[in-house]
Amino acid sequence: MTEFQENQKEIIKEISIKEIMEMIPHRYPFLLIDKIQNVIPGVSGIGIKNVTMNEPFFQGHFPNNPVMPGVLQIEAMAQTAGVIVLTELPKEDRGQCGVLFMTIDAVKFRKPVTPGDCLKFHVQKERAVRNVYKFSGKGYVDDQIVSEAVFSAMIMPR
DSSP states (O other), X not given: OOHHHHXXXXXXXXXXXXXXXXXXXXXXXXOOOSEEEEEETTTEEEEEEEOOXXXXXXXXXXXTSOOXXXXXXXXXXXXHHHHHHHTTSOHHHHTTEEEEEXXXXXXXXXXXXXXXXXXXXXXXXXXXXXXXXXXXXXXXXXXXXXXXXXXXXXXXXX
């Protein structure tokens, strides 16, 4: 598909938490995105995570100075990527596929993420070969990059 064709896809303004749960098997406490905005199916989107003090990981991750673990930020990017890829499939097939991590590269954590932050994960497909996809993602809080990574995942039947 050419870049022009990808830009001609219809943009999905928002994918709700209910729709996300119909596509990926993650559930509390491992469902780490609240909604996804501005999705170009199979290409890009923005995952939203509202970080609250009620998150279970804050009980053990620096209780007196709560910081969201970086690995969970990368997992949230990957969940965003999985939903973006699954939006290319017909609705009836979306819940039948799983997305599995394959590689994680070029990870950087730039600033701590704390309760009260709204994380926005900008995720972009870089390329796809058969059922293997490579993505780049950046996490933002207040328009400042807090984390970034390049990662790949495989889409396969559940």
